[in-house]
Amino acid sequence: MSKLTAKHFSNDPVALVNAGLRAATFTNPSLHFDPTHKVVSLRSAASQPTVALVSGGGSGHEPSFAGFVGEGFLTAAVAGSVFASPSAEQVFRAVEAIGTDQPDRGVLVIIMNYTGDMLHFGMAVEKARAAGIKADLLVVGDDVGVGRSRGGRIGRRGLAGTVLVQKIAGAAAAGGASLEEVRRIAGLAGDNLATVGASLAHVHVPGRQVTADELGDAIEIGMGIHNEEGFGRVTTTLSGLVETMLKQLLDQSDKDRAYIQLSPGEEFVAMVNNLGGISVLELGAITAEVVDQLSTTYSLRPSRLLSGTYMTSLNGLGFSITLLKVADKSFLSLIDAPADAAGWSAPVQPKNWANGIDTSKPEPSQPKSGSETQSSTPSNLQLDAQVAPNKLRAALKSLIDAEPQVTKYDTVVGDGDCGLCLKTGAEAVLKYLDSPAATASQSDALRLVRDIAQVVEQNMDGTSGALYAIFVNSLAAGLQAAVAGQSPQPATPQIWAAGLKAALLSLGKYTPAQPGDRTVIDALVPFVNTLAETLDVKRAVGAATQGCESTKGMKASLGRSVYVSVEGWNSCPDPGAYGLVKLLEGFV
Numbered sequence: 001m002s003k004l005t006a007k008h009f010s011n012d013p014v015a016l017v018n019a020g021l022r023a024a025t026f027t028n029p030s031l032h033f034d035p036t037h038k039v040v041s042l043r044s045a046a047s048q049p050t051v052a053l054v055s056g057g058g059s060g061h062e063p064s065f066a067g068f069v070g071e072g073f074l075t076a077a078v079a080g081s082v083f084a085s086p087s088a089e090q091v092f093r094a095v096e097a098i099g100t101d102q103p104d105r106g107v108l109v110i111i112m113n114y115t116g117d118m119l120h121f122g123m124a125v126e127k128a129r130a131a132g133i134k135a136d137l138l139v140v141g142d143d144v145g146v147g148r149s150r151g152g153r154i155g156r157r158g159l160a161g162t163v164l165v166q167k168i169a170g171a172a173a174a175g176g177a178s179l180e181e182v183r184r185i186a187g188l189a190g191d192n193l194a195t196v197g198a199s200l201a202h203v204h205v206p207g208r209q210v211t212a213d214e215l216g217d218a219i220e221i222g223m224g225i226h227n228e229e230g231f232g233r234v235t236t237t238l239s240g241l242v243e244t245m246l247k248q249l250l251d252q253s254d255k256d257r258a259y260i261q262l263s264p265g266e267e268f269v270a271m272v273n274n275l276g277g278i279s280v281l282e283l284g285a286i287t288a289e290v291v292d293q294l295s296t297t298y299s300l301r302p303s304r305l306l307s308g309t310y311m312t313s314l315n316g317l318g319f320s321i322t323l324l325k326v327a328d329k330s331f332l333s334l335i336d337a338p339a340d341a342a343g344w345s346a347p348v349q350p351k352n353w354a355n356g357i358d359t360s361k362p363e364p365s366q367p368k369s370g371s372e373t374q375s376s377t378p379s380n381l382q383l384d385a386q387v388a389p390n391k392l393r394a395a396l397k398s399l400i401d402a403e404p405q406v407t408k409y410d411t412v413v414g415d416g417d418c419g420l421c422l423k424t425g426a427e428a429v430l431k432y433l434d435s436p437a438a439t440a441s442q443s444d445a446l447r448l449v450r451d452i453a454q455v456v457e458q459n460m461d462g463t464s465g466a467l468y469a470i471f472v473n474s475l476a477a478g479l480q481a482a483v484a485g486q487s488p489q490p491a492t493p494q495i496w497a498a499g500l501k502a503a504l505l506s507l508g509k510y511t512p513a514q515p516g517d518r519t520v521i522d523a524l525v526p527f528v529n530t531l532a533e534t535l536d537v538k539r540a541v542g543a544a545t546q547g548c549e550s551t552k553g554m555k556a557s558l559g560r561s562v563y564v565s566v567e568g569w570n571s572c573p574d575p576g577a578y579g580l581v582k583l584l585e586g587f588v
């Protein structure tokens, strides 16, 4: 059973929370931090619009909520320790300070529906009222994971959708709305909001004892942002997971849920929120899946799509999906309104949303296989069509046969992909040799090399692919330069040697590798030099073999092998050099 990862950069939860809150004042200099009450507030609160917004809750949900303090958003945020509500005293101090700094001030406190928060924030608001402050409380419960019947007395919890309610409230307040009006519009947003989360694992709270995570391979749907239990566990794919989650958000026949109803064409805001530990790449894949399924299953297209980190559960390996129905036309402009808060990311300008997102699914075109290569322009450099293509075929087959050995070597000293990369390239060139384009080129050396360069470029990736593509392209240029005059002439060993030398020189412009660096260069350089000196292919291949042998035990100073420290060095040649030797051996 997997254990929660307990490795952190900061292991003292008290220091961690304080440092995190201080950091909010560095990333947004318009903020002030009061360490006594753990309040982050706008320095200019007194000169802000009449209605001020206060929020807060346990720490561990950053950027919620200190990250949303800023002009056009929250006026202050009160933080508890990790996953624990701040005290009523802390909240009261924040509400009192802001509630009395303007004569007509109104303070709307917007919190999530958690027992501790309800008690402490509720008490603080009552105290503030008793002290003559115009204060009101709005509680957000957007969770649909735990349905009505099971929710029972616990009710709906607040999740990432809360941020949208606060954004709408903040923009309304910035526009000069009254406390009643801000509360009305924010409440309407809360009533048209639904969120569901899913997590791969529980999170470890810094400083706490490490326990086993009994979740194993399962995914918990509806896990709360404090590790609390949700709807249940499933073992499924991303697509199956998103299907279940969207059903919980939208299925009208689910009487236990059906909190919001969206019909095709209706406007809504979608938010895909990272719970803290999902890679940005993976969040992108999740977002694409959500948009695709909304479109295909429900004929729904979000008017705004927010994908990023808004409310976390520490480094939670999970995400949540929020849907906000545009129940009032102003919702979109309030979401679009600028907000000077470091945690808010809605970087796309409203005008660019006007045409809506394109939910059609483009399919990538197939890469050109070797057999579709277009023959390049003819030259006067002749080749023996009876011999050359067959020699090349034999060489490519020799390389393909060597793939398992190259892969074996590369698994020891590299990342294991070299063999397949070479094999893919060789197979594509073989395919090309059987195509009509090759028939046109097989008696024209320059044309053949140019065609092969195209095939290599289109079919080989990775470092080897790039090196071979540069080399073959440069070989074409080198051959061209070595041809004197216009009349047809055979591609002599001298011309090939001159072309290869030029290609080697060219390759040197893009890779710093020298013989001795344990790369393909250790075989390539002796081959080209010996061929140039002796014009004898057999001897040149012999020199390449020797060069390759010399890489055994050589310490890598370039390429991926640098990062691998293994015992296999001594018996293992450089896989790239080995592959080249196998290719060259096929020629003789």
Ligand SMILES: *[C@@H]1O[C@H](CO)[C@@H](O)[C@H](O)[C@H]1NC(C)=O
Pocket: 113, 139, 140, 141, 142, 152, 153, 154, 155, 156, 157
């Ligand atoms: C908050 O939870 C309580 C139960 O503790 C529930 O009665 C109430 O409806 C919930 N509020 C919201 C806004 O979801």
